[in-house]
Amino acid sequence: MSCNYADGLSPYEHKGVLGVPEKFESEEKLNEKCAILTDWIKNSKHVVVHTGAGISTSAGIPDFRGPNGVWTLEKQGKKPNINVSFNEAVPTKTHMALKHLIEKNHIHYIISQNIDGLHLKTGISRSNIAELHGNMFIEQCNTCESQFVRTSPTATVGKKCLEEDCKRAAVRGRVCRGKLHDTILDWEDSLPDNDLEMSDYHSSVADLNICLGTTLQIVPSGNLPLRGKKYGGKVVIVNLQPTKHDKKADLIINYYVDQVICNVMKRLSLEIPEYTLDIDPTRNQLPGAVLEWNISKSNIKQIQKEFERVSKEHKKRKSEENFIKSKKKAVKKFDIKVETLKNEGLIKNETENVELVMGFVDLTEEEDDIFTE
Numbered sequence: 001m002s003c004n005y006a007d008g009l010s011p012y013e014h015k016g017v018l019g020v021p022e023k024f025e026s027e028e029k030l031n032e033k034c035a036i037l038t039d040w041i042k043n044s045k046h047v048v049v050h051t052g053a054g055i056s057t058s059a060g061i062p063d064f065r066g067p068n069g070v071w072t073l074e075k076q077g078k079k080p081n082i083n084v085s086f087n088e089a090v091p092t093k094t095h096m097a098l099k100h101l102i103e104k105n106h107i108h109y110i111i112s113q114n115i116d117g118l119h120l121k122t123g124i125s126r127s128n129i130a131e132l133h134g135n136m137f138i139e140q141c142n143t144c145e146s147q148f149v150r151t152s153p154t155a156t157v158g159k160k161c162l163e164e165d166c167k168r169a170a171v172r173g174r175v176c177r178g179k180l181h182d183t184i185l186d187w188e189d190s191l192p193d194n195d196l197e198m199s200d201y202h203s204s205v206a207d208l209n210i211c212l213g214t215t216l217q218i219v220p221s222g223n224l225p226l227r228g229k230k231y232g233g234k235v236v237i238v239n240l241q242p243t244k245h246d247k248k249a250d251l252i253i254n255y256y257v258d259q260v261i262c263n264v265m266k267r268l269s270l271e272i273p274e275y276t277l278d279i280d281p282t283r284n285q286l287p288g289a290v291l292e293w294n295i296s297k298s299n300i301k302q303i304q305k306e307f308e309r310v311s312k313e314h315k316k317r318k319s320e321e322n323f324i325k326s327k328k329k330a331v332k333k334f335d336i337k338v339e340t341l342k343n344e345g346l347i348k349n350e351t352e353n354v355e356l357v358m359g360f361v362d363l364t365e366e367e368d369d370i371f372t373e
């Protein structure tokens with residue numbers, strides 16, 4: 001199938017803001033910002049990267065809302081000029097670097113809106129990636145929901161039947177009578193449960209969410225990077241066009257994603273590995289082999305537990321902060337009253353007349369508790 005898989009989707013009106021002009025940092029600013037990003041990556045405990053079509057344009061796959069994007073051109077009655085098929089496309093420097101950064105424990109999870117299979121082709125583990133909109137190289141059984149890696153892209157999009165039997169028996173022994181379907185979402189389809197659940201937890205516990213090559217216009221995918229903000233996390237956006245959440249970002253880098261990532265890798269003293277066929281599960285399968293691509297329940301439980309810990313810690317911190325705030329307020333009220341009573345000649349020294357002063361101070365129940373503690 002050609003990379004213009006969009007032709008297979010249903011007609012849809014609300015495609016978001018299209019064709020906004022691209023912006024580019026000066027070289028000096030780019031270096032400055034890449035240094036900050038590197039520093040944040042080094043000093044964060046849980047880093048999650050959100051990827052969009054912008055990271056695959058250097059592989060020859062068009063984006064959607066850029067000046068030459070699929071939807072931008074569609075609006076002008078044109079089609080993108082594509083010279084690569086999903087079969088031929090190989091991971092970019094960014095895809096390869098991200099896989100390496102996971103191995104080096106600098107980043108911990110990738111949440112992708114891309115369906116091109118380029119993350120899969122880097123040999124990434126299923127425990128490190130959620131694919132929210134499907135993958136051309138993954139098929140799924142409609143009965144047992146098992147997913148398998150394909151050696152060629154699916155011929156359909158929109159979760160249609162591929163007229164092939166479920167392959168579960170080859171890996172699990174028990175025969176399943178289900179049929180395999182493609183995993184590419186159409187506009188109105190809901191997101192895959194396990195991928196979404198993993199994404200939700202990972203984005204929330206992340207103290208650094210980095211968005212690469214996405215205008216963050218599609219929901220819920222585009223809102224996930226903001227999840228960590230509630231717990232004190234930072235958001236970084238690397239994109240050529242402005243995005244929906246620029247105002248909420250802690251750092252914005254308007255530049256080519258590949259160049260930003262190369263800059264960061266250099267600062268981390270890491271080499272970007274080359275793509276080779278032997279690391280690619282869509283290419284290195286033996287004839288007749290069946291490779292599963294399922295999110296394990298234990299992975300979900302593990303990150304859910306981490307989320308509960310982070311959320312509990314956040315609540316505790318908030319309540320401590322509130323206590324300090326109330327205490328300051330109560331002390332201020334007390335001091336003001338003391339001054340007034342002194343001026344009126346009713347008391348000389350508040351330490352000898354605490355009870356008396358307290359009788360005059362109008363404290364809330366909570367503030368009263370603070371004083372009596």
Ligand SMILES: [Zn+2]
Pocket residue numbers: 141142143144145146166167168176177178179
């Ligand atoms: Zn099945």
